[in-house]
Amino acid sequence: MSIKRKTKQAEQMVNWNLVFPNQANPSGNMFGGDVLAIMDTTAAMAAKRFSEHQVSTVTVEAVHFAKPIMVGDNIKTTAKVVAVGSTSLTVKSDVYRDDGNGGLMKCVSAFLTFVAFDYQRQPTIVPLLELLPEDEKDHKKALIIRESAKKREEMLKQL
Ligand SMILES: CC(C)(COP(=O)(O)OP(=O)(O)OC[C@H]1O[C@@H](n2cnc3c(N)ncnc32)[C@H](O)[C@@H]1OP(=O)(O)O)[C@@H](O)C(=O)NCCC(=O)NCCS
Numbered sequence: 001m002s003i004k005r006k007t008k009q010a011e012q013m014v015n016w017n018l019v020f021p022n023q024a025n026p027s028g029n030m031f032g033g034d035v036l037a038i039m040d041t042t043a044a045m046a047a048k049r050f051s052e053h054q055v056s057t058v059t060v061e062a063v064h065f066a067k068p069i070m071v072g073d074n075i076k077t078t079a080k081v082v083a084v085g086s087t088s089l090t091v092k093s094d095v096y097r098d099d100g101n102g103g104l105m106k107c108v109s110a111f112l113t114f115v116a117f118d119y120q121r122q123p124t125i126v127p128l129l130e131l132l133p134e135d136e137k138d139h140k141k142a143l144i145i146r147e148s149a150k151k152r153e154e155m156l157k158q159l
Contacts, residue, residue, distance in 0.1 A: 005127055008050070013049070015038065019070065019073045019075060029069060030070065047116070053124055054116070055089070055115065060111075062111050064108065077095050081129060082129075085146070087126060088113055089114050090113045090146060
């Protein structure tokens with residue numbers, strides 16, 4: 001018997017943080033690992049909200065630290081499911097710094113893939129994604145990233 005998958009729209013998660021001195025690297029910028037922890041948490045919340053299950057991160061792809069984040073910055077992190085497989089979900093996450101003039105500057109972006117689990121920690125089916133027009137570009141990027149990551153895995157296994 002096949003289970004009918006429900007279809008739903010994804011909600012964007014938004015998380016604001018103030019960058020403290022203990023999050024700095026020796027150059028005085030925000031340490032990349034701390035940025036990734038915030039992105040991972042925000043993206044996991046987006047994946048959990050969409051799938052209605054517990055999730056675990058399986059990969060973090062296409063991380064781009066485009067602009068530095070400084071101690072004292074207000075940063076805004078966004079995360080939204082932009083592609084789904086059967087049991088996996090890919091979330092686009094972006095981090096922006098408040099430029100102090102009412103604007104936001106994008107500093108970091110990444111695509112994080114999660115797997116949804118049932119109560120026995122077995123991968124479980126996620127809903128189908130009803131894609132919104134504003135997410136089409138990120139959806140296409142996520143599909144390219146998922147496909148190229150799969151090919152890379154296969155190539156690495158052959159070594
Ligand atoms: C996530 C995990 C259960 C996947 O195990 P697995 O044996 O590969 O499971 P499956 O083969 O059933 O794959 C489950 C899903 O993960 C996806 N997946 C597995 N490895 C992947 C990879 N390297 N890249 C992208 N997706 C991957 C599969 O494509 C599948 O998705 P789909 O159903 O949408 O096609 C296992 O790798 C795990 O427990 N990892 C640790 C997770 C964790 O602790 N995260 C926190 C780290 S900070």
